[in-house]
Amino acid sequence: MADLTLQSSLRERARPAGPVGVGGAKLAAGGAAFLLLTVGVFWYQFHRLDAGYATPQWAELRWRFSTVYLAATAGFVCLARALGEDAGDLLRPGRRPS
Secondary structure, eight states: OHHHHHHHHHHHHHSOSSOOSOOHHHHHHHHHHHHHHHHHHHHHHHHTSOTTOOOOOGGGSOGGGHHHHHHHHHHHHHHHHHHHHHHHHHHSTTOOOO
16 A cells, blocks of 8 residues: 555656646647748749749659658658657647657
């Protein structure tokens, strides 16, 4: 019985007193700002192209770089999943990030 009391008191002391991490409103505002800036930059870049600009053809691609493209894509997917899990941990009350 004494062990249970000791364990529960240690658990209570280990918990932080206040909220942990970023609030949901800050996270949502940061995400919205990131998306708006990204869309704005792409819009600006694409509207600077001339009307008769020739788009790249499949035959002109340098296929030796395809492994680099795939590795970069895999890295971005892993990063997005990790950031999504962290965001989910921060938005769910009562759960602490692992």
